[in-house]
Amino acid sequence: MKTHDLMILGSGPAGMAAAATAVAHGITAVVVDEQPAAGGQIYRSIESTPIKERRILGDDYWHGKALVDGLNDPRIDYRPGTTLWQLTRKLEVGLLQGEQASMVRARHVILAHGAMERPFPIPGWTLPGVMTAGSGQILLKSAGLAPSAPVVLAGCGPLLLLLAVQYLRAGIPIAALLDTTPAGQYRDALSLLPGALRNPRTLLKGVGLLAELRRAGVRHVRHVTALEAEGEGRLEGIRWQCGNDSEWHHLSTPLLLLHQGVVPNTQVTRALDCTHDWDERQLAWQPRRDNWLATDVEGIAVAGDAGGIVGAKGSAMQGQLAGLGAAIALGRVSEEKIHKEVKQLRRDLARETAIRPFLDVLYRPAAHWRLPEDDTLVCRCEEVTAGEIRRMAEQGCRGPNQTKSFTRCGMGPCQGRMCGITVSELLADANGQSVAETGYYRLRPPFKPITLGQLATAAEDAAG
């Protein structure tokens, strides 16, 4: 089995910055990414997007160009289109490139695989025609694909606003923007505004997005309290309630884009059995890390949104930090020698992420958006409803591994990515215990399905 000094999983801002930093210290890094091109979600398709007009995707998107160019360094072994299907505590790495499975070993691993969208389980969310805002943005960036009929965007969070503005600039009609942020949260967030002012640029950007939507006359419905997708076989329309009003409002639409924030993708750190903590402010699991971003599994560090949401720039800074950590771990530089650089980096990181508490509180999804009603599907793969999870709790299931064994909830092809957080929160709520006590799915490789044939090839690699 071939051994590499450093493997970086993910080529978003964190992974690219980590690779550049490692190279600067003479480390040859292998950068693996499932996507066909670098950039991660934020700078997706930056080299190939058909949308060349810069103002549509915005300056923050094009900012990623320099980082992506950095991957052209010949000392970086960048492997696009490569899926990680296994990573063990002994740092054995299972890869799948096209149909070819292989196993390699690493001396140090930086996980930089980013975030995923928080599940948004409303009645009808599995109907064709209902997508996440993230997927809507992928289609826009990578293929310039945009719906022709007016779309509805619903939920909360910066990405939702950003997509609305990008659609607007690209000339895509928006039927309505339904904001699920509870009324009181603007007030709650206000007290955190002074901290957020340490990063005025990001704050101003948000204000600018809202102003742009208002100027364009986009129908912006605030304080939505209930939302349902309706249709026979596919989405035909939606209905919602807002404020204290019990009246249902209806709108026909073939496309609904849902979003209520992003959470760290912890599939790999879970499978490694790293210690995780439940972050009550971000309402998400985070792998526990030291100040070099190292987890409690020897040789594994996590940089960027995969460790807790910090945004693109914060992710790149964490990538640098993890890259420096790798250089120290691999004996390429002493901690003393980079002391000053690290101090400055930590200071910049603190300033960049100072806005997070404000955003986390402002866009915190209300409990009823995270704990759906009994009839709503929670696990899309195995079609398990919130009511079934609650019944399992009544029968004595304390955690998601028990409901999984019982109902197959979380056992489908998505391996719990779409239901995990919802199930943990539902069980915590039903059992009157904390989410931390409730826990999360035990995950096992393969992280992505592989065939029996590929498994055999990989094993030969590992033995050879």
Next chain:
Amino acid sequence: MRAQVVIVGAGLHGCSAAVHLSAQGHRVTVIDKDYSGRHASGVNAGGVRRLGRHPAEIPLAMAAWERWQRMAEVVGDDCDFRPVGQIKVAENDADLETLAEREREVRSLGFDHEYLITRDELHKRVPALSPHCPGGLACDGDGYANPYRTVTAWRRQAQRQGVSFLEGVTVTGLEAHGSGWQVHAGRHRFSADILINCAGAWAGTLCEWLGEPVPLSAEAPMLMITERLKSFLGPVIGATSRPLSFKQFENGTVLIGGGVRGEVDSRRQVAETLLGGLADNADTVVSLFPFMHEARIVRTWAGIEAVMPDQIPVLGPSSTSQSVIHAFGFSAHGFQLSPISGEIVADLAMGREPAYPIKPFSITRFQDYHMSG
């Protein structure tokens, strides 16, 4: 007499013992360091199998099979038991001779549940099987059930009968107390007239405390499951000379296991899967069902099982204490036996002769064993 019984381990055998003891009017407490069904009981392959059993286990397996037919009466739930039959497949003539010998052996013991089937019959029953297989050994009425659902059904039945369960509580010591025991679990103390050791892979520690160490090893049989495939298989398939258990569920997913071992991380008390063994298992599957080469694995896992060197359990009274009964070490095939192990434990606790021969399972067979190190 209403005795105070403490059962250590809320797996299948602990829960079965709890059901049968509470049915006799005893006050039963079950203590588990994790939760009911956390390890072997909840994550095993769910095989309900008499086929290929150790001769000493056959009478018990036959009795257990009768209980499986009416699980809904026993525990109020059918546990998803599907009696689709099991077939051990011969891959060559040597395998076929092994199976014929097995059939003769079972008959000589007075049983006829296992019988040879011809090449034609085999391929009629399993059309998807590779044509090179020359025959098989079948056992009708065997099948599979849902492990976690089964252990939960037993636990709930026990709870309905008044048994109390303490989960997340680790037994830390035993102290003789009159003719019974004080069971220590951290700050907790439990009085027991009778103590039942159903602690699975952790049962060896109790045996050490009792002065009767056993050569128990904790092993981690691995399993993998595919995405949903079109229905192609009825019975559960095993191989003759290499480990395999292969079944397709009603939802189309295919479960592959049969004994390839992963790794036990004893510090973290978890079982890790190992690529090499999974690949060996994949090889076996692909040689019997070539189209499976393209089938996608969505998950692998492993559970921690207690395995004895002679592959049969310790089931019977302690050799050092009148008030302790053991039921552990089922060596990765205890699932099917669970309805009967509890009956035997209850008989022993009542001072009755069990209805089935249990001498081969006595802990005294390890009396010359001493802990090394």
